[in-house]
Amino acid sequence: MRRLSHRITPSLSLSYCDAARRALVRALCNVPSATTANGAHSPDDIYDVVIVGGGMVGAAVAALLGTNRLTSQLRVAVLDVKPQPTRFRPSAVPDLRVSTVTPGGIEVLRRAGAWEDIRPPIAASFANMQVWDSSSRGYIRWDARDTGADQMGIVAENTLLQAALLAAAERNGRNTEFVWPAEVRALRLPYDGAAAVPSDSAGGGDDGGDGGDGLKLPHGLAELVMGDGRVLTTRLVVAADGAASRVRQMAGLRTWGWGYGQRGLVATVSTAEPSVTAWQRFLPTGPLALLPVRDGYSNIVWTTTPQTATAMEAMSAAEFAAAANKALRDPPPSTAPGTSLIPSLGPLERLRPLAEFGRNSGSGSNGFQDPPLVLGWAGGPPRSFPLQLRQAGRYTLPRLALVGDAAHAVHPLAGQGVNLGFGDARVLAEALAGAVETGMDPGDARILHKDYEAPRRRAVLTMVAALDVIKRVFEVQAPGFAALRGLGLSLVNAAGPVRNGLMQYAMLGQA
Numbered sequence: 001m002r003r004l005s006h007r008i009t010p011s012l013s014l015s016y017c018d019a020a021r022r023a024l025v026r027a028l029c030n031v032p033s034a035t036t037a038n039g040a041h042s043p044d045d046i047y048d049v050v051i052v053g054g055g056m057v058g059a060a061v062a063a064l065l066g067t068n069r070l071t072s073q074l075r076v077a078v079l080d081v082k083p084q085p086t087r088f089r090p091s092a093v094p095d096l097r098v099s100t101v102t103p104g105g106i107e108v109l110r111r112a113g114a115w116e117d118i119r120p121p122i123a124a125s126f127a128n129m130q131v132w133d134s135s136s137r138g139y140i141r142w143d144a145r146d147t148g149a150d151q152m153g154i155v156a157e158n159t160l161l162q163a164a165l166l167a168a169a170e171r172n173g174r175n176t177e178f179v180w181p182a183e184v185r186a187l188r189l190p191y192d193g194a195a196a197v198p199s200d201s202a203g204g205g206d207d208g209g210d211g212g213d214g215l216k217l218p219h220g221l222a223e224l225v226m227g228d229g230r231v232l233t234t235r236l237v238v239a240a241d242g243a244a245s246r247v248r249q250m251a252g253l254r255t256w257g258w259g260y261g262q263r264g265l266v267a268t269v270s271t272a273e274p275s276v277t278a279w280q281r282f283l284p285t286g287p288l289a290l291l292p293v294r295d296g297y298s299n300i301v302w303t304t305t306p307q308t309a310t311a312m313e314a315m316s317a318a319e320f321a322a323a324a325n326k327a328l329r330d331p332p333p334s335t336a337p338g339t340s341l342i343p344s345l346g347p348l349e350r351l352r353p354l355a356e357f358g359r360n361s362g363s364g365s366n367g368f369q370d371p372p373l374v375l376g377w378a379g380g381p382p383r384s385f386p387l388q389l390r391q392a393g394r395y396t397l398p399r400l401a402l403v404g405d406a407a408h409a410v411h412p413l414a415g416q417g418v419n420l421g422f423g424d425a426r427v428l429a430e431a432l433a434g435a436v437e438t439g440m441d442p443g444d445a446r447i448l449h450k451d452y453e454a455p456r457r458r459a460v461l462t463m464v465a466a467l468d469v470i471k472r473v474f475e476v477q478a479p480g481f482a483a484l485r486g487l488g489l490s491l492v493n494a495a496g497p498v499r500n501g502l503m504q505y506a507m508l509g510q511a
Contacts, residue, residue, distance in 0.1 A: 057404030058240030059165035063112035066173030093379030136486025183227030317376030
């Protein structure tokens with residue numbers, strides 16, 4: 001394993017198999033075998049896979065390739081604009097950027113060889129989840145034991161997930177290299193049409209350039225032009241460089257989506273007691289999640305207006321605690337003590353007995369519980385970021401695959417973003433393993449589309465549609481609709497098979 005800085009240096013010793021494989025690649029693709037004045041490449045410039053972006057999803061791709069016997073021999077480079085951590089050094093207070101990983105995502109971490117460095121107690125496990133409405137008394141409470149599971153998932157700091165996955169790639173990838181700091185200035189893809197343009201001339205913002213000059217590369221591989229002038233040649237470029245992906249822009253791939261006009265506020269908080277429950281309350285402005293993290297702390301992810309987010313970023317710890325507790329604990333309107341738990345249902349008033357039954361039937365592990373009191377933010381004040389939906393029109397081109405936020409950015413209300421990214425990493429790694437096993441080219445457009453893009457697009461768009469429906473349903477604050485929404489939540493909570501079926505889908509995620 002070589003970790004490289006600033007530039008790629010030739011290997012001093014190559015195994016016979018590795019040298020033979022590179023020679024075969026050169027022969028099949030007509031790649032020159034030595035560097036020449038006109039820009040041809042030496043064997044050490046030739047890669048099987050170059051991953052641009054060393055974050056959680058890019059690291060997962062590298063680690064999965066390294067742990068699979070079919071792909072562990074591939075020559076893989078992970079590029080990033082700055083050095084990335086391969087060891088997690090926990091701070092006294094957990095970082096405020098965390099991810100909820102479902103069992104589907106945990107299975108990806110196991111396959112990648114990273115789980116032992118992530119599993120509790122360094123990450124926090126949660127066994128219960130409670131979702132409830134601020135405009136009605138409806139709620140759903142899940143318990144992992146109802147489906148025979150020990151946990152519904154974990155909450156882990158992003159830096160922990162990233163470091164553990166990079167460490168796994170470092171341990172298991174026989175020919176994996178980290179190249180950082182490294183700037184990609186241009187991308188050249190081997191097809192007529194949307195060839196890439198330099199990053200400083202890519203047009204039109206996030207939608208990318210206009211397709212470049214239609215250059216067709218003679219060797220049929222992809223090329224990455226680096227900031228120091230070197231050119232890396234590869235059979236596959238994996239864009240894992242985030243929602244504002246430069247690689248996606250340079251490939252001329254456009255996106256569609258919209259901004260939500262909201263911000264996601266995140267904070268690490270101390271609470272009156274530790275919790276093993278993931279709490280989420282839907283407020284008129286969006287959901288507020290209170291999630292357990294390591295060492296008894298909790299994490300808040302709060303969707304709200306830009307004005308409110310700005311105000312809360314400036315709050316003292318005590319002021320923030322008061323605001324969070326009010327949002328989590330204030331009773332719904334028109335439900336003062338002594339009044340009916342279910343507001344007027346209007347023309348559906350005859351359903352009141354069912355609604356009252358649904359609300360009152362929860363008991364034991366599925367009975368409503370109050371979240372722990374928030375005592376204040378810890379480690380540092382809250383921070384916020386804009387929320388948007390962004391989808392790439394295509395996830396693949398010949399010699400190119402988009403993964404994670406480079407392919408799709410979603411609303412964080414169900415914590416599915418990283419799980420979708422881990423799902424991309426798993427399916428792409430499986431597609432490349434299949435190509436190696438059958439003697440196919442891993443960068444072939446047909447393989448990338450059939451075995452990676454098609455299944456992932458279905459999974460992602462299904463999740464996007466579900467998240468958007470949930471968001472819009474809870475945005476409606478009309479009393480009659482809120483009452484009907486509360487009725488639905490209460491009835492689902494009372495119907496064990498339906499409730500547990502929803503839990504199993506949420507636990508599986510899309511990883």
